[in-house]
Amino acid sequence: MGIPDAAQDLSTEMEVDAFRRIFPLRFFERHLSESLRPDGRQLGKARDTIVNLGLVSTADGSALAKIGSTTMLAAIRMEVMTPSTDSPDEGCIGCYLVVLFSIPAEAAPVISKRLSDTILSSGMIDLKELCLVSGKAAWMGYLDIYCLDADGALFDAALLAAVAAFSNLQIPIVALNDNGRIVAVTGEKDQDNALITEKEAVNKEKRKLTLKNIPFSLTCILHKNYILADPTTEEESIMDTLVTVVLDSSDQMVSFYKSGGAALAYSSAIKSCVELARKRAKELKQILGEMDID
Amino acid sequence: MEIDREDGRTPNQLRPLACSRNILHRPHGSASWSQGDTKVLAAVYGPKAGTKKNENAEKACFEVIWKPKSGQIGKVEKEYEMILKRTIQSICVLTVNPNTTTSVIIQVVHDDGSLLPCAINAACAALVDAGIPMKHLAVAICCCLAENGYLVLDPNKLEEKKMTAFAYLVFPNTTLSVLPEGSSVAEGEPVEHGIITSVTHGVMSVDDYFLCVENGRAATASLSAFFRKNFQQSSSNAGYGNLEGWVYYTFHGHEAPFIRSIDTNGNIRAWLFCCGTSKLGDSSLMQITEKKGTVKRFYTGQDGLIKFWHMDSVDLLSTTDAEGGLQDFPRLRFDKEGNLLAVSTRDGFKILANSTGSKLLQ
Numbered sequence: 001m002g003i004p005d006a007a008q009d010l011s012t013e014m015e016v017d018a019f020r021r022i023f024p025l026r027f028f029e030r031h032l033s034e035s036l037r038p039d040g041r042q043l044g045k046a047r048d049t050i051v052n053l054g055l056v057s058t059a060d061g062s063a064l065a066k067i068g069s070t071t072m073l074a075a076i077r078m079e080v081m082t083p084s085t086d087s088p089d090e091g092c093i094g095c096y097l098v099v100l101f102s103i104p105a106e107a108a109p110v111i112s113k114r115l116s117d118t119i120l121s122s123g124m125i126d127l128k129e130l131c132l133v134s135g136k137a138a139w140m141g142y143l144d145i146y147c148l149d150a151d152g153a154l155f156d157a158a159l160l161a162a163v164a165a166f167s168n169l170q171i172p173i174v175a176l177n178d179n180g181r182i183v184a185v186t187g188e189k190d191q192d193n194a195l196i197t198e199k200e201a202v203n204k205e206k207r208k209l210t211l212k213n214i215p216f217s218l219t220c221i222l223h224k225n226y227i228l229a230d231p232t233t234e235e236e237s238i239m240d241t242l243v244t245v246v247l248d249s250s251d252q253m254v255s256f257y258k259s260g261g262a263a264l265a266y267s268s269a270i271k272s273c274v275e276l277a278r279k280r281a282k283e284l285k286q287i288l289g290e291m292d293i294d
Numbered sequence: 295m296e297i298d299r300e301d302g303r304t305p306n307q308l309r310p311l312a313c314s315r316n317i318l319h320r321p322h323g324s325a326s327w328s329q330g331d332t333k334v335l336a337a338v339y340g341p342k343a344g345t346k347k348n349e350n351a352e353k354a355c356f357e358v359i360w361k362p363k364s365g366q367i368g369k370v371e372k373e374y375e376m377i378l379k380r381t382i383q384s385i386c387v388l389t390v391n392p393n394t395t396t397s398v399i400i401q402v403v404h405d406d407g408s409l410l411p412c413a414i415n416a417a418c419a420a421l422v423d424a425g426i427p428m429k430h431l432a433v434a435i436c437c438c439l440a441e442n443g444y445l446v447l448d449p450n451k452l453e454e455k456k457m458t459a460f461a462y463l464v465f466p467n468t469t470l471s472v473l474p475e476g477s478s479v480a481e482g483e484p485v486e487h488g489i490i491t492s493v494t495h496g497v498m499s500v501d502d503y504f505l506c507v508e509n510g511r512a513a514t515a516s517l518s519a520f521f522r523k524n525f526q527q528s529s530s531n532a533g534y535g536n537l538e539g540w541v542y543y544t545f546h547g548h549e550a551p552f553i554r555s556i557d558t559n560g561n562i563r564a565w566l567f568c569c570g571t572s573k574l575g576d577s578s579l580m581q582i583t584e585k586k587g588t589v590k591r592f593y594t595g596q597d598g599l600i601k602f603w604h605m606d607s608v609d610l611l612s613t614t615d616a617e618g619g620l621q622d623f624p625r626l627r628f629d630k631e632g633n634l635l636a637v638s639t640r641d642g643f644k645i646l647a648n649s650t651g652s653k654l655l656q
């Protein structure tokens with residue numbers, strides 16, 4: 001802290017950009033003392049969020065989520081596999097985060113693991129719905145998330161994209177042929193009329209999954225006694241204490257994730273973060289609701 | 295809220311703890327920590343020169359390698375590594391050794407539930423054994439929620455499988471204060487109530503989570519006491535002769551822990567602050583020498599002077615500038631046997647005191 005004097009002298013002469021680069025923490029704290037952030041947001045406000053569905057036609061379900069500049073594209077492919085012996089009536093979901101650029105390499109597997117843990121433990125998807133023939137065939141969903149642009153709050157955007165993709169998912173039509181294997185039914189009428197009589201159509205038509213307890217997340221930064229919701233990369237790099245709260249639609253806490261960081265989380269901070277997450281969950285529910293997703 | 299646990303423990307009771315330090319020869323610090331049957335070995339190498347590519351060169355860097363008992367390293371291990379790394383970064387003082395890398399290697403010996411908290415505790419003990427400067431210890435506990443809503447601490451593997459949700463919580467350790475105003479309070483709660491790290495699995499209500507945090511905090515008191523007792527046991531081993539015990543004291547305005555050094559005949563005890571950043575924002579290295587009942591305290595701060603205090607008061611006893619030549623934030627160190635006290639200067643170092651008393655050698 002031997003720098004304050006130097007900053008006082010230079011700050012009057014320096015340009016804003018230079019001050020932002022050289023004294024980033026002081027730049028932010030000057031804004032925080034006025035309850036604002038450099039991009040003009042209030043402390044508890046998240047950035048503009050957009051969700052688009054069905055962008056990838058070759059995937060069984062896809063969605064694009066954009067929170068500010070952070071852009072995540074989620075795509076789901078369904079493949080048939082044999083279920084494991086201890087859960088013969090259930091399918092499974094595998095989650096993979098593909099990083100194109102701008103995320104450090106060690107963050108990607110952690111985010112994808114957290115994402116798959118959150119989706120599975122929230123109970124959003126009933127794995128029994130993914131069962132085709134008990135003990136013999138079940139669906140495996142490969143969820144691929146592509147990070148097209150990373151500007152903070154990666155987990156939030158990834159979760160939103162994943163949830164939207166699952167709501168957009170349509171399980172393809174398959175039938176059981178005489179070898180006992182599941183094959184896809186392509187839907188060409190003249191060929192299939194003959195074939196379908198032999199095969200037993202397991203899925204009569206494309207169906208959607210029923211989603212209950214959709215999880216919504218909010219990442220916050222704790223810095224002294226300020227709580228900043230939905231940080232950008234710049235904010236994350238300067239103030240390193242991140243807390244992610246995931247709540248589901250019935251107001252249960254799916255996850256409270258805080259991993260180290262200079263600031264400790266006291267009960268008051270936890271309560272405020274949960275409140276902010278509740279508000280955010282309402283906003284996100286509304287955004288998804290506008291696209292006819294329940 | 296009674297629930298029957300298979301091993302007969304009460305819901306808030308931890309399994310038997312065991313910790314041994316300095317068990318491996320090559321690493322600079324090592325510790326094994328076991329809670330019941332879960333056992334984890336931690337080894338610390340470092341600090342070594344140089345940081346990794348994208349890391350900030352003005353701070354010390356940590357890398358964690360997690361080795362499972364069997365099988366390949368997958369996403370689970372990577373997540374544990376990241377959680378451990380960030381937890382260690384938040385408890386260690388990163389500015390003392392800038393541009394260095396310290397490696398922490400965790401080897402799982404046996405997993406019988408509550409693995410990540412066990413690993414965090416082991417890593418902490420190993421860092422203490424290596425003498426890495428830390429602000430406080432990290433005390434980790436696993437708290438889980440059963441189907442009927444009961445809360446259980448420190449589950450074993452069978453219990454974990456039956457739980458609907460669990461939370462791994464890491465708190466700073468509880469400290470003993472010498473001076474009453476030494477206990478630090480932030481935001482109306484004692485510092486040790488803050489959460490360093492929290493990872494939850496499974497769905498629980500918000501109130502249940504707060505209940506987990508309460509129970510976890512209560513358990514940290516017993517874990518901290520165990521740490522304290524374990525570190526106070528001195529061994530007459532000459533290898534790390536001067537880093538053998540920890541006693542935690544907080545002084546007015548300073549929060550860093552001590553390392554205690556005991557020489558072989560137990561006469562001279564040197565108490566070394568493992569670096570501190572006071573609330574006033576100065577960085578200082580503090581040392582205390584206890585000789586035949588009088589205790590003195592040294593403090594070096596920004597003004598290049600070394601100040602002495604008597605341990606029980608905050609008044610300045612005397613100062614010396616050791617004939618000048620001291621840098622800002624000089625480093626004070628004892629030598630290996632605890633006989634000489636040296637301070638770093640611009641051109642090297644000067645010997646300040648030797649074991650025959652508080653004579654200052656100029």
